[in-house]
Amino acid sequence: MIETERLKLIPCDLASVNALEESEQALASLLNIKIADGWLHFPESIGYIKKTLENDPESWRWGMSFFIHKGDNTLVGTGGFKGAPDAEGMVEIGYSVAPGYQRQGLAGEAARGMTDYSFTFPNIQMVDAHTLAEWNPSTRILQKLGMTRIAEKNDPEDGDIWQWRITREEYQKAMSG
Numbered sequence: 001m002i003e004t005e006r007l008k009l010i011p012c013d014l015a016s017v018n019a020l021e022e023s024e025q026a027l028a029s030l031l032n033i034k035i036a037d038g039w040l041h042f043p044e045s046i047g048y049i050k051k052t053l054e055n056d057p058e059s060w061r062w063g064m065s066f067f068i069h070k071g072d073n074t075l076v077g078t079g080g081f082k083g084a085p086d087a088e089g090m091v092e093i094g095y096s097v098a099p100g101y102q103r104q105g106l107a108g109e110a111a112r113g114m115t116d117y118s119f120t121f122p123n124i125q126m127v128d129a130h131t132l133a134e135w136n137p138s139t140r141i142l143q144k145l146g147m148t149r150i151a152e153k154n155d156p157e158d159g160d161i162w163q164w165r166i167t168r169e170e171y172q173k174a175m176s177g
Helices: 012-024 023-030 045-053 057-063 106-118 137-144 168-176
Strands: 007-012 064-071 074-082 090-097 127-133 150-154 160-168
Touching: 007 012, 007 074, 007 106, 023 074, 045 057, 045 090, 064 090, 064 106, 090 106, 106 127, 106 137, 127 137, 137 160, 160 168
Parallel strands: 090 127
Antiparallel strands: 007 064, 064 074, 074 090, 127 160, 150 160
């Protein structure tokens, strides 16, 4: 689990996926939490996450997490990693927060927590993210995190996107300065 000032990022395991497939109430009961409206932005990802966990029960470390707001014990979003580190030591992060909890700095806090966590592993050399190819709140979050836009691509699912990155060296420099 990754913990920040206001959030607990609880890794999604097979039990929680199965509970979620049953109902949001089953998930709330399993995790002993409340659930914010609009917390799950990408419900289509749940089947993929379940299949990944069934094939590799240890994949939770580099998978999806539930964002639990500590102050009111509420599931307010999801995010995490889009898989294990690649051969170059890169992981990609993503995040989303329920509308009622947006504009409070929670997405940035979660992104910072995931980045901090990533660089505790010596093999991680860079953390990437992507946004739509336009200036928006998510681009500001990544800039505040110290990421630099490194490419513009066309993603078959998302269309035009900007790819962002912070390297271990950039991260260490930002943390010490």
